[in-house]
Amino acid sequence: MAESLEKRFYLEAFRGRAFVIHLGSPYRPDDIARVLSELRSNDTRAVVVCARAGGSQAALSLPAGSVGAAEKDLARLGGALLREGLAEVALPRAAGPLRRLRASVTLALRFGASKLVVVDPRGGLSLGDRRKSFVTAAQLRRLVETEGARPWTRQELAWLLAAIEGGVESINLTTAEGLADELFTYEGSGTLVTPTAYCRVAPLRLDDFEQAAALLRRGEREGFLLERSDEERARLLLAGYGAWFAGRRLAGVAALDRTSYRREGVAEIAGLYTITRFQGGGVGVRLVQALLREARREGLSAVFACTSNARAAAFFGRMGFVEASPAAVPARKWHGRRGPLPRVFVRKLARRTQAAG
Structure with missing residues (x-):
């Protein structure tokens, strides 16, 4: 084996x-x-x-x-x-x-x-x-x-x-x-x-890009992630977060793309890949929880994720995401896209309200 x-x-x-x-x-x-x-x-x-x-x-x-x-x-x-x-x-x-x-x-x-x-x-x-x-x-x-x-x-x-x-x-x-x-x-x-x-999640820095890009390429080869060009990976990493074990080893990556959908007040979790490949989901859970906290901090109304991988789809379901129609996310997400569309998962976020006073 x-x-x-x-x-x-x-x-x-x-x-x-x-x-x-x-x-x-x-x-x-x-x-x-x-x-x-x-x-x-x-x-x-x-x-x-x-x-x-x-x-x-x-x-x-x-x-x-x-x-x-x-x-x-x-x-x-x-x-x-x-x-x-x-x-x-x-x-x-x-x-x-x-x-x-x-x-x-x-x-x-x-x-x-x-x-x-x-x-x-x-x-x-x-x-x-x-x-x-x-x-x-x-x-x-x-x-x-x-x-x-x-x-x-x-x-x-x-x-x-x-x-x-x-x-x-x-x-x-x-x-x-x-x-x-x-x-x-x-x-x-x-x-x-x-x-x-043991597991620390934080925004990626330029020094982390080589390790992070290697994880993304592996995820693409294994069918967990959409294939991307070097420029597309770099754009994703600029909005990326990493999960490190014991402060040294990068064990997972994910990005929170809010700039593409700022007008709609939503964000996309993209490029999520970890060494556990969604088995057990411990590293992925830490990453998604950090991204959800960031989305709430920015006052976004929802976060969505797209995947064609059954294991990743089950993971997002466990994380409280609900499967939705591709029409539920901004139309620009599908601009120029050919072939079958992936499955879409959406998690609504409670907007923060101003305290009375």
Whole structure:
């Protein structure tokens, strides 16, 4: 099966970086061998911390009372990472789960790892009956200071918070079975903890145009978007917004064209394309919500979108858009258009009223 765009996106983000993977239960590394193999092939280095040795010659055993490693042990681990891309640390089960987690956090901080992956049968954090897919450091701090988040204890959460505040860029909490989905998809299977909001939506800048245009061209090739010329793409990007993951990776684009329909007081959402391709819709939801906020701020009466793609059409329906006749949008939208017209979806916006006084 061909590797998905979403997975390639994450592998590119992970390339050249270093992870600490904490196995909270006595898994053997063989249990997660496929993911480890993909990371190694991707030039992503990993230190695997487990409750017992996995059999590798690179395995480093630490005594039960230790929560860290001496400089010579760190040098040995570092050498294994440079040679093999993978190193193992074995901690005795007698150390207890909290002490082993503390050891993994200590190693992540000492090595300056960009990511700590905590593999545990409990999976991600839950509040009530709902899994929390994304948690910021501020939200985690509140959990530590209050009731915690089942099934994790406040002491465990405190160590995770220490990792984030110490410089680890992100933490994944996941089961072994859900590890691949958690690392390689936006929806994930557990909880991702980051210093600030993971997905940021903002207007595109000129520096973003190359990445954004590449996403548009991919969307055109895959049939999600209308084919456009370079000039048409540039015009769209000038009204464009982007969704970034962890402040760096552009994961989606969309434009709010209000200048073409300013006289009618409406706008069109155009060029919406994300790495998730409308599966789950998390990135697309963030983008459309931002565009709707902007349209309301400008006092527009409605926003519309046009698509010939069934998956995109279903997405707009979930976002509260209602399918309408092509005649429901300004006629200039279809000027010069040949062939069958796409499906049209419209979302009415409540106009802001002046306060009495």
